[in-house]
Amino acid sequence: MDKATPKITLLDRFLNLVERAGNKLPDPAILFLVLMLIVWVFSALLAPIDFGEIDPRTGEKLRIQNLLSGAQLASFLSNMIQVFINFPPLGVVLLAMLGVGVAEHSGYINAGLKYLLGFTPASLLTPILILVAIVSHTAADAGYVLVIPLGGVIFYAAGRHPMAGIAATFAGVSGGFSANFIPSAIDPLLQSFTQSAAQIIDPSVELNPLNNIFFTGLSSLVVIGVGWYLTDRVIEPRLYRSAPVDEQLEDVPKMEELQPKEKAAFKLATSVMLVFLVALVVWAWPETSSMRDGAGQLTTSAAPLMRSIVPLIFLVFWLPGVVFGFASGNYTEMKHVVGSMSKSMGSMSHYIVMAFFCALFIDAFTKSNIGALTALKGANFLQSLQLPGQLTIVGIIVLSAFVNLLVGSASAKWALISPIFVPMLMQLGISPDLTQAAYRVGDSVSNIITPLLPYFPLVVIFCQRYVKSTGIGTLVSIMLPYTLVLLVVWTIFLLIYWTLGIPLGLQSTYEYIAP
Template identity: 65%
Template sequence: MEKAVDSSQKKGLLNKALDLVERVGNKLPDPAILFFYLLLFIWVLSAVLSPFDFGEVHPMTGNSLNVQNLLTGTQLAAFLANMVNTFVLFAPLGIVLVAMLGVGVAEHSGWIDAGLKKLLNFTPKQLLTPMLILIAIVSHTAADAGYVLVIPLGGVIFYAAGRHPLAGIAAAFAGVSGGFSANFIPSAIDPLIMSFTLEAARILDPDINLNPLNNWYFTSASTLLIVLVGWWITDKIVEPRLNKVKVDGDEDQMPKMEKVTSRESKAFWMGFLAMVLGIIGLFLWAYPEDSALRGPGMVNPEEQSLTSFHAPLMKAIVPLIFILLLIPGLVFGFVSGRYKSSGDLIQSMKKSMESMGYYIVMAFFVALFIDAFSRSNIGLLIAIKGANFLQALELPGQITFVGIVVLSAFVNLMVGSASAKWALIAPIFVPMLMQLGISPDLTQAAYRVGDSVSNIITPLLPYFPLVVVFGQRYVKGMGIGTLISMMLPYSVIFLITWTVFLLVYWWLGIPLSFEANYVYPAQ
């Protein structure tokens, strides 16, 4: 009985802490205005810090690393001159809008709705959470598609099943972003990250070579961990707390639960068949060794690779998602009778873009802030200072290893790009741990854990405002504080369990991947 009381008290304290995070976060200005204020703050901070010499050099160029004053006449003129390009070339903007055109047709024609209803007919409500998180993890293979496809579907699936839609959005966001480095299907990010690890390792050993998939076994095993832990967090912590949050969104933006008619069922399967045929056609196009969709291999440029970061297939992921969702939506619309003319198709796209209006406004200010933060060098300086501090402590290998995970998670709050961040700190971490007998493969695994777990609690993540918009479909008052308080349990528990998992994985000696090692030099 006493244990039950203690458990209840702990649960009450956790809810109070998360409620406090939500209240404080939601008292912040509108996200768009918040990023405008942050832009002004970075300008002022850059001017204050620019006169100081911090004694650091850029690890990639060897040049002195100083804070750039953004309040000079030259910098302000450049800011105005480049404002349009900064916004238009903001990477997530095009990805989101193009993908949402296809999603809009598949959603508003009714194809997604019919598919979800069929899915709910044979999937137990209790297994929706792990299934959703697994789908979210697999979506990493398609670059950033999970943000614009799986996360909103999380809300749709949970709401259609009579569960709280924000819990579905949280679970999907946790899988897509919090579990970013967990996937049993290789993707373009794997060889890209490895390329920076290799260059850093060659600082100490010019003849070393690494496999492009040097963490594949570990990331595959991590998939099971993230699914199980994310399932427990969603069902035991996040969703019970959300039961008090009223769903008050616009009814026309939320899925209905009418029964699927025989005509709609026929239309769904015809749309599904059309999509499968499209995928088969894509496979037949990509399979030949001389396919135009292949790019040079990351290790051997003579090899034609489909997973190379520079492969046309990888670069075309978002347009392919647009096409592969447009096709079944179009077929469903006409076969079911929902579409009478091509004008109905355009109306579906229009509705999808109307729901993105608020995101476009936020994206404008987010793009300007991230660009200013990058040009100021403040984030880079923090990353280098943190890495140097960890190196100066001269701690034992395992403790330093945990420190890298924690530092990577902290730096990730300010420097979003996984590859850019690793390009900066790999030249410090990798050679440092090689001198302690720890392989570059293992150091990279530690970085990837830390790089993933804090994605879901930083408003600097380019897709963070988009997730807020998805949530506002169901809860009009949702703000940054609501989202952070939902995702904080995932972030903290993922950090602890994933770090312990990697340490145990290391202790047991389970291979990180083929041709990967734990120790340096390799034995």
């Protein structure tokens, strides 16, 4: 995969500096341990101070919790197991990888990639991957454990740098988190916080759960365009210079031509998968389906269908993987299936260790209220500047992107700062719909450069499959151009969108007029 490369640019020197600095950090597992200890110390130092902030979630004074008190240390020890096993990404990753592991080691994914590369023009490989990554938001966290590693496999199979494929899909899945033309559970979740915040000063405000759907749909084009250009013109050329692919790779699909027996096995396995999907649609379609929530909805976070996404992903890959394995002759008995599942878990051992320390750190950071205090102080500072509407919108985007480096959950951040932002901008005549759209831009773009994102260590593991020396600094330096360019371009896009008066979504407005 060696390519002729131009001379090192100023951007290369900057990103190389970021990479070297980041890679001087300890192993991610130890980094999370050190960060947890730092939070403990700061929580003890800040606990006696009254910062004068009211927690909008409780209506009470926001105080820093001293995590070094006897009661908190006892709670830490007694709840350690629950914190670890209840760490949301852990179960998602492991269960999905059990199914994907069978599909991969049986040869089913390999066969599917050969078909995909057979009809996908090489020039359109990057935008198609980013589009698939964006659509994967609909299936909760499926993109992190499925689409991102496949991006590397597909690029490698096409003779391109696999880490460029990982970067492109990571940018689509996480950097473009709020760019999707398909409704997902995040839409009503954020809308509920926005509506509650708006009703602080106007109880009559009612917002549609899809009040941003047109904007997020068209934003998909922005993310695809930015991701396509950066991946092909900036990121991949630099990767050939700074991170050559290791010579000896294990368990990476090879792209020899499919044999007749493999073609027949692939068709049979895919047919089984399609039958399963059709059966799922038939099950979920009726208004009285048990896969719907109490209100008959399929896409809310309370709907059993949405809560079953990861088990369904497991089955969607496990079933055709097993069928392909036996039909192709790669499996001759069920112990081979179990062997594939065990092999996939073996590759996750480092991630499990990181997940343990990451879970403890995030739990400590949340309980300390340090992240919540930072968010509220930043929001109040922005409010005190009394900027014009357009500059305030830009300020919200930038502040949301910064706070996202400290508080990962989109709903947790919005629960904290929406009671400040939404009423503040309503008094300036700016609608809650527009304020929410601005927040979603900022909330997306910095996901891909913060090691505090629960899935960030997993993406490092995916990269190490091809370049074992990959560290946190390597991944940050790769993704930083996406963050900076998306921040600028997406912000400008929102301002132009607002100027043109294109509807943000269903029943949405740009202006708020007090009754």
